[in-house]
Amino acid sequence: MNTFSKIGLSTALATMIAAPVAAETELTMYYPIAVGGALTEVVDGIVAKFEEANPDIKVNAIYSGNYDDTRVRALSALASGEPAQLAVMFSIDAYDLIEQDTIVAFEDIEGVDTAWLDSFYPALMANGRIEGKTWGIPFQRSTIVAYYNKDMFREAGLDPEAAPASWEELVSMGKALTKGDTYGLMIPSTGYPYWMFQALAIQNGKELMSGDGLETYFDDPAVVETLEFWKSLSTEHGIMPTGTVEWGTLRQAFLEGQTAMMWHSTGNLTAVKNGAAFDFGVAELPANVRPGSPTGGGNFYVFKDTTDEERAAALKLIEFMTAPAQAAEWSIATGYMGVSPAAYETEALKAYTAEFPPALVARNQLENAVAEFSTFETARVRDGLNNAIQAALTDAKSPADALAEAQAAAERLLKDYR
Amino acid sequence: MSGLSRHIESFGALLLAVIWISPLVFAFWAAFHTTSDAVNFNLAAPWTLDNFRTAWGGAPWLRYFLNTFLLVTVILIGQFFVTTLAGFAFAQVRFPGRDIVFILVLMQLFILPEVLIVENYVMVSRLGMFDTILGVGMPYMASAFGIFLMRQAFKGVPIELHEAARVEGCGWFGILWRVYVPLARPTYLAYALVSVSTHWNNFLWPLIVTNSPDTRPLTVGLSIFGAPENGVDISVISAATIMSVAPLLVAFLVFQRQFVQAFLRAGIK
Amino acid sequence: MAKHVNIERRRQAIYGWLLLSPAMILLTAFAFYPSLATLWTSVFSRGTRRRPSEFVGTENYTDLFADPTFWKVVTNNLVYAGATIPLSIAIALGMALWANSKIPARSFVRTAYFTPTVLPMIAAANLWLFFYTPGLGVLDQIGSLLGLPSVNWLGQPETALWAVIIVTIWKEAGFFMIFYLAALQTIPEDLKEAADIEGASRWTYTRRIVLPLLMPTTLFIMVNALINSVKLIDHLFILTKGGPNDASKLILYYIWEMAFAFFDAPQAAAMTIMILVVLGVVAGIKFTILDKRTHYQ
Numbered sequence: 001m002n003t004f005s006k007i008g009l010s011t012a013l014a015t016m017i018a019a020p021v022a023a024e025t026e027l028t029m030y031y032p033i034a035v036g037g038a039l040t041e042v043v044d045g046i047v048a049k050f051e052e053a054n055p056d057i058k059v060n061a062i063y064s065g066n067y068d069d070t071r072v073r074a075l076s077a078l079a080s081g082e083p084a085q086l087a088v089m090f091s092i093d094a095y096d097l098i099e100q101d102t103i104v105a106f107e108d109i110e111g112v113d114t115a116w117l118d119s120f121y122p123a124l125m126a127n128g129r130i131e132g133k134t135w136g137i138p139f140q141r142s143t144i145v146a147y148y149n150k151d152m153f154r155e156a157g158l159d160p161e162a163a164p165a166s167w168e169e170l171v172s173m174g175k176a177l178t179k180g181d182t183y184g185l186m187i188p189s190t191g192y193p194y195w196m197f198q199a200l201a202i203q204n205g206k207e208l209m210s211g212d213g214l215e216t217y218f219d220d221p222a223v224v225e226t227l228e229f230w231k232s233l234s235t236e237h238g239i240m241p242t243g244t245v246e247w248g249t250l251r252q253a254f255l256e257g258q259t260a261m262m263w264h265s266t267g268n269l270t271a272v273k274n275g276a277a278f279d280f281g282v283a284e285l286p287a288n289v290r291p292g293s294p295t296g297g298g299n300f301y302v303f304k305d306t307t308d309e310e311r312a313a314a315l316k317l318i319e320f321m322t323a324p325a326q327a328a329e330w331s332i333a334t335g336y337m338g339v340s341p342a343a344y345e346t347e348a349l350k351a352y353t354a355e356f357p358p359a360l361v362a363r364n365q366l367e368n369a370v371a372e373f374s375t376f377e378t379a380r381v382r383d384g385l386n387n388a389i390q391a392a393l394t395d396a397k398s399p400a401d402a403l404a405e406a407q408a409a410a411e412r413l414l415k416d417y418r
Numbered sequence: 419m420s421g422l423s424r425h426i427e428s429f430g431a432l433l434l435a436v437i438w439i440s441p442l443v444f445a446f447w448a449a450f451h452t453t454s455d456a457v458n459f460n461l462a463a464p465w466t467l468d469n470f471r472t473a474w475g476g477a478p479w480l481r482y483f484l485n486t487f488l489l490v491t492v493i494l495i496g497q498f499f500v501t502t503l504a505g506f507a508f509a510q511v512r513f514p515g516r517d518i519v520f521i522l523v524l525m526q527l528f529i530l531p532e533v534l535i536v537e538n539y540v541m542v543s544r545l546g547m548f549d550t551i552l553g554v555g556m557p558y559m560a561s562a563f564g565i566f567l568m569r570q571a572f573k574g575v576p577i578e579l580h581e582a583a584r585v586e587g588c589g590w591f592g593i594l595w596r597v598y599v600p601l602a603r604p605t606y607l608a609y610a611l612v613s614v615s616t617h618w619n620n621f622l623w624p625l626i627v628t629n630s631p632d633t634r635p636l637t638v639g640l641s642i643f644g645a646p647e648n649g650v651d652i653s654v655i656s657a658a659t660i661m662s663v664a665p666l667l668v669a670f671l672v673f674q675r676q677f678v679q680a681f682l683r684a685g686i687k
Numbered sequence: 688m689a690k691h692v693n694i695e696r697r698r699q700a701i702y703g704w705l706l707l708s709p710a711m712i713l714l715t716a717f718a719f720y721p722s723l724a725t726l727w728t729s730v731f732s733r734g735t736r737r738r739p740s741e742f743v744g745t746e747n748y749t750d751l752f753a754d755p756t757f758w759k760v761v762t763n764n765l766v767y768a769g770a771t772i773p774l775s776i777a778i779a780l781g782m783a784l785w786a787n788s789k790i791p792a793r794s795f796v797r798t799a800y801f802t803p804t805v806l807p808m809i810a811a812a813n814l815w816l817f818f819y820t821p822g823l824g825v826l827d828q829i830g831s832l833l834g835l836p837s838v839n840w841l842g843q844p845e846t847a848l849w850a851v852i853i854v855t856i857w858k859e860a861g862f863f864m865i866f867y868l869a870a871l872q873t874i875p876e877d878l879k880e881a882a883d884i885e886g887a888s889r890w891t892y893t894r895r896i897v898l899p900l901l902m903p904t905t906l907f908i909m910v911n912a913l914i915n916s917v918k919l920i921d922h923l924f925i926l927t928k929g930g931p932n933d934a935s936k937l938i939l940y941y942i943w944e945m946a947f948a949f950f951d952a953p954q955a956a957a958m959t960i961m962i963l964v965v966l967g968v969v970a971g972i973k974f975t976i977l978d979k980r981t982h983y984q
Contacts, residue, residue, distance in 0.1 A: 040476070062630045063477075065642035072947045073629050080543030082629065100950065181822075190842055190930060241821070244842035244931050249820050252453060252652065258822050277454075379948050390931040394844055416738075431785035432792065434778075435799035438857065441814035442802065444825055448817055457823040504710035512696075513703030521974075522719075523710070528970040529718045532918045532939065533962050536946045536955050537721035537728070545716075560713035590702050619807030621921040622939075626947070637807045641924055644813055652817050659813040663806050670805045674798060677805070681862075682869040 025313040028060045030077070030087040032070040032298060042333045050320045057313045067093075067298060078102055078305060085306050086314045088298040091127040092374035092382075094135050095213045097301060099376060104304045105133035109311045116319065120340045121363075126371035128299055130213070136299030137318055138339040140330065142266045143293040143362045143369050144199050146286070150279040152177055152260040163261075163283030167203070167229070170286045174239030177260035184239035186259040187230065191247025193389040194382050196263060198294040198373050201226045205289035208385075213375040214418050218385060218407035219400075227392050227399035234393070243394050251275075265296055266362035269335025273356070282358035284365045293365050294372045297336060328352075337362045375410070376417045384409040448656035456653050469657035473643070476654070478631050479661060482639040489551050489624075489635055490614045496559035497613055498606065504560075505568025506594050510580065526562040532622050539626050549629040558617065564609055571605040572598050604683065611680035618666055636662045722963060729956035747957040757958070759933050760941045763848055767937060768916035770852045771859065776908055778860040780901070783867030784893065801861040808858060808921035815854045816925060844934035847927050851935050854922050859915065863908045870904040871897070910973050917962060938962060 033040060040063050047061045064073040067090040074087040089097070097103045106112050117125075120138050128136030150160035156176045164170040174184030187196050194208075201208050206222035209215060217223060234240040246253075254262045255275045263285065272280065285293050300318045302311060320326060327343035330336060332352050338344050344353070344363065353359045375381050388402035397405075448456035449470065455463035473479075507513070508520055531538055538557055539548075547553030575598055583593045599606075621637040628634045640662050644655050670677050729747050734740030751757050786797040803811060818825045819840040827837045840850045874897065882892040920940045923929055929936030929944070936944075938958060946955035 060630075063642075064629070068948060069642055075950075076539075076626070076947070077549070077629050080539075080548035081546075082548055096950070241837070241839070243839045246821060246839065246842055249652070249823065252457070252820075253822060256454065256457060256823060275453075377949075386930075387932040390844075394842075394931060396844055396932065427785065427788070428790040431782075431790050431796050434782070434785075435792075435796040438861070439799040439802060440825075441811070441818060441857070442806075444817055445814045457820075457828075459828065500709045500713060503706040507703045507706035511699055511703040511706065513700040516703065519707065519711070523714065524974070525967075525970060526714055526718050528914070528966040529722060529963065530914065530918055530966075531717060533942075533959055533966070534718070534721040534725060535943065536952055536959065537724045538717055540724070541716060541721060556713065557717035560710045560717070565710060590706075615805055619805075621807060621809050621924075622943070625924075626943075637809045637921075640807070640813070641809050641921075644809075644925060652820065652823070655813050656817065659810045663810045666805050667802070670802070671798070678797075678801065678865060678868075681865045682872075 024056050024058055025309050026058045026060070026083075027086065027310065027313055027317060028062065028077075028082075028084045029314075029317070030062050030064045030070050030074040030084060030089075032065060032067050032088060033063055042330065046321055046326050046329065049326075050317055053320070054313075054316060057316065059317060070298075074303075075100070075102065078303060084303060085310045086300060086302045086318065088139050088300055091136055091138070091141070091295070091297060091299045092372050092378055094128060094130055094299075094301075095374055095376045096378055098130060098135060102304055103135055103301045104306070104311070105135050106137065106302070106315075107133050109302065109315055110308060111312055112315060119342065120322075121337075121366050123366045123369040123371075124295055124337075124339055127295065127374055136301055137322060139298055139300050139318075139322060140267070140334065140336045141295055141297035141299075141339055142336050143295055143365045144196065144263050144285060145266045145269075145293075145358075145361050145365065146261055146263055146283045147254060147268075147272060148261040148281050148283065149254070149257065149259075150281050152182070152257070152278075156260075160279070160281065163281060164286045166286050167288040171233070171237050171239065174233070174261070175237060178239045182257060183241060183259045185233065185261045185263075186240060186245045186250055186253065187233070187263045188247040188250045189244040189389060189393050192296075193244075194373050194385045195294055195296060197226070197230070197385070197389050198370070199263070199285055199292065200230055202292035202294070202370050203285065203288045203290065204229070207370060208373055209375050211371075213378075214414055216375060216381060216385075216407060216410040216414070218388065218403045218410065224400050224403055227389065227403060230389075231392055231399060235395075244390055267297070267334055267336050269358060270333065271335070273335075273358075282361045284361055284368075291365075291368045293369055295366075295369050296372055331359070335359070337366070375414060377413045380413055381410045445656040445659055448653045449660045450657075451653065453651055453653040456656075469653045470661065472651075472654050473658035473661060476658070477639055477643050479636075479639065479658075481631055482634055482636045482662070483665070485551065485628075485633055486618055486635040486637075489554055490617045492551055493555040493558050493617050494610055494613055496555060497561050497564050497609075500559050501561060501564035501568045501609075502594070502599065504565045505572055506598060508565065508569045509572035510598075511590075523560075523562050523565055526560070531557040535623060535626055538623075542627055548627060549633050551633055554624050554627050554633070554635070555617075557623065561613070564613070567605055567609055568602065571602040575601050607676075608680035608683040611677055615666065615670075615677075725956045725959045725963075728953055729960050731953055733951050733953050743953075747953045751954060751957050751961075756933055756936075756941070760936050760938050763934070763936060764916065764938045766848060767852060767855075768913060770849075771855045771916055772909060772912040774852075775856045775859040775863055775912060776905065778856065779863035779908070780867055780905075782860060782864040783871055784897075786864065787868060787871045800864055803858045803860075804862040804865075806858070808919060809925060811854055811858050812922035812925035815850075815857075815922075819850055819926070841927050842931055844931055847931060847935040851922060851926060854926070855915075855919060858919075859912065863912070866904050866908055867901060870901050874900055910969065913969055914966070917966065 031043060043061055043063075047059050051057065051059060064070040070087060071089050071093055074084055074089060077084045106117060117134050124138040124141050125134065128134055128138070146163055148163050153160040158173055158176060164173050170185065177184035189196065198208055201223055204222050204226045206217065206220055206226070208217055208223065234242045250262055250264060251268050251271060253259055255272070255277070257278070269282065284291060300322070302314050302318075306314070322339055324338070324340060324342040324346050325348070327338045327340060328346040328349040331338045331343065331349060338349055343349055373382060373385070384406040388406035391397040391402040392399040450465045450467070451460075451463050452466060452468065504523070508516065542548055542553045542556070545553070547556065579597045580593060583597050588596060619637060621641065624635050625638050625641070628638060631639075640658060643658050730742060730744055731740045732738070732743045732746070782800045786793060786800065790796065821827055821839040821842065822837045826840065831837065838846065840846050878896055879892065882896060917939060920937050923935065923937060923940045927935045929940050939962070942955045942958050945951050945958065
């Protein structure tokens with residue numbers, strides 16, 4: 001055998017030996033953490049379990065900051081040719097991701113089981129279902145819930161088990177609870193004001209956008225009325241501070257007793273539980289015309305620029321991470337909801353919710369939940385709405401004017417898509 | 419010179435100094451106490467390391483430190499290389515178009531990498547250096563400021579030394595290495611201190627170019643640690659902040675004189 | 688002889704360009720080419736799924752001028768520059784004069800003034816967040832001791848930009864102080880002695896001798912401060928993210944947001960070109976008018 005044949009043969013042998021190793025699929029996954037700190041360990045733990053069960057798949061789970069950071073990171077990676085196969089991103093980024101042609105619908109992935117797609121709470125699938133297909137699978141989902149200080153309720157002579165169930169009760173109980181340095185209620189208006197506003201609007205009977213992402217209803221009279229109500233909580237009724245209420249430090253303010261009630265994500269539940277030095281309760285949001293809250297949080301998305309093996313592996317990972325056992329583990333560690341009814345049937349979650357009923361509030365609210373605010377050009381449209389809310393609350397503009405401006409800006413942005 | 423006005427001035431200076439140092443002091447206070455104690459200023463409250471433990475576990479700080487260290491080192495080496503060669507060329511080599519090119523270089527003082535973030539990001543991606551330490555460092559290596567400094571330093575070298583080395587048979591690079599570089603050592607040191615502190619603290623460009631903890635420097639790590647969805651914990655953030663500024667701060671306090679001299683020297687030029 | 692000179696000249700030229708090549712390659716790649724590419728990008732429309740990118744000339748610029756947010760951001764930046772530059776220079780001057788004089792604990796004072804400079808802006812923002820937190824933060828707590836109501840420093844449009852400005856001044860003044868210190872130390876002692884003999888007060892001495900002598904330094908610092916007023920936006924990411932209602936949004940932050948949050952690279956490019964033009968004008972002024980007063984070797 002001459003030299004060339006020897007080289008050829010050894011190369012062939014080497015490739016054959018190397019081949020099984022090369023069959024390992026590598027997945028890069030970007031994800032946000034909603035609460036700073038040790039939750040990266042929980043994610044790493046779940047991922048490790050997955051890798052054990054699937055030795056031919058390697059997962060790099062990269063923590064990339066909050067939702068905005070994660071979106072920027074994931075898209076930067078794609079734009080610069082770096083591989084990324086899946087990410088947990090804002091449920092409301094779906095329209096923009098589709099528009100930028102970056103994600104693939106789950107129906108288009110080989111091997112997907114439509115029964116699996118239907119196994120999640122429908123309210124949580126709402127943001128992910130666009131143009132008839134499913135683009136996002138729920139992972140860390142939430143609704144807004146009302147946290148309240150039971151001790152303060154007792155002091156004010158109110159029933160600590162009865163949180164406000166209507167807007168009238170909200171105002172009257174708020175007034176009873178506001179004294180000295182303590183406010184009755186704080187609804188944050190920085191960070192994600194549109195989310196809080198959406199809750200109020202739906203309670204007043206009006207959705208802020210259409211289901212196809214093409215229309216907004218900011219200047220609808222019911223919506224204007226809602227913003228006026230929010231504003232009246234501070235200016236007229238005095239149960240909330242004037243100006244904006246800071247999202248980031250609200251939880252601390254609640255724990256320090258600066259407010260008797262606060263509206264915040266259920267994702268804060270575990271942190272509040274661990275930090276509260278008083279008896280606290282969690283309740284569904286009050287109703288006006290009807291009860292309601294938007295959902296919130298992040299979905300799994302699979303990127304388009306992936307091979308079939310990568311998609312199959314990503315699908316497996318997502319199925320694992322949203323499986324009832326893992327969903328239960330994630331929910332207990334964070335306060336986010338279990339994403340499927342089956343999750344709540346697991347022993348772990350059953351025991352946890354029996355011992356800690358507030359963990360069920362968000363799930364119970366799903367009955368009345370609506371999709372989170374999302375349209376095409378969602379970041380800019382949302383920005384306009386956020387600005388309008390803040391302008392009204394800081395008395396820079398009247399609610400009607402502010403919302404009219406936001407609506408005009410939204411029209412300008414959306415008309416190209418209709 | 420009235421004694422009273424002197425006293426008032428001293429008092430004013432000290433008051434300003436106290437005000438100036440207070441944010442650091444308060445952060446220090448918050449970092450070592452629980453959040454509740456910190457915001458309520460319970461002076462008798464117990465000191466705790468819990469915040470540091472939480473902060474430490476919340477992000478791969480060691481990795482961030484390493485990345486930052488690598489980054490400033492890579493940038494410094496690149497800068498030394500580029501600015502030495504270019505500074506020498508401008509100082510001692512006569513070639514056509516030298517003055518025009520020098521103006522172009524000075525223009526870079528105003529074409530900041532930060533302003534060009536979008537296109538530089540595209541460039542770095544195209545070169546395949548996205549999410550690499552080299553990618554973060556490259557735009558800064560041809561530092562106009564550094565070139566200028568080196569040119570000044572090299573111009574100050576007596577021509578006789580140059581001639582003497584030439585007579586001994588050294589080529590250009592030999593002369594550069596044997597005569598100019600050693601004599602410019604104070605400038606190098608000064609420049610190094612300025613460069614390291616600038617790039618240790620750089621944020622926007624690394625934010626865009628790094629994507630994973632493997633390359634992320636301290637500043638970016640601190641920013642994502644401090645901006646979670648559901649709210650900030652002042653004590654933990656303070657602990658994380660103190661932790662990440664500690665090395666440079668300690669280095670500064672120990673080597674104060676050198677730091678100040680370095681900036682002074684860089685400033686005079 | 689002439690031939691030798693020519694060969695020598697050619698060798699020098701080759702060496703010169705060779706030595707310059709690393710710098711020129713890097714500068715071209717990361718300064719000159721991107722500037723041109725930005726100009727190119729700014730005259731095309733944004734490519735999306737429905738409509739690929741096409742040449743639109745000045746449309747991005749006209750859109751920008753019609754965008755009220757753009758004008759708000761420009762106004763903000765002008766206020767920001769207009770406040771940080773004089774204030775930080777004035778404070779830096781005061782600091783330098785004090786740090787240079789015979790006051791007690793001079794070393795501590797100088798260290799205290801300079802320390803913010805060695806911190807990253809992100810850390811500085813974190814530190815000041817503790818100050819600005821409504822109700823729980825240091826400023827409000829001090830205020831409540833004095834009977835003042837709680838102020839939402841970062842959450843009100845009226846105060847948000849000023850809160851940001853204060854953090855910038857805190858960070859910058861110490862840095863500028865160093866330049867003044869350097870300059871002060873070059874002022875010969877005899878000038879002071881002469882002033883004393885003449886019977887001039889310290890204030891007169893400072894005003895009529897020291898300040899004019901510091902003018903070149905002041906101009907140098909002004910240029911630096913101007914550049915920083917464009918470049919230094921790190922703290923926005925932590926403190927306000929440009930809010931509330933764009934009250935504290937600065938132009939570089941808006942560029943970042945436009946490019947990386949709204950995915951509108953052409954608009955971001957248009958704004959970048961405008962900043963480059965402004966910086967270019969500043970550069971022009973510096974190199975022609977200002978440099979006539981100082982001389983370089």
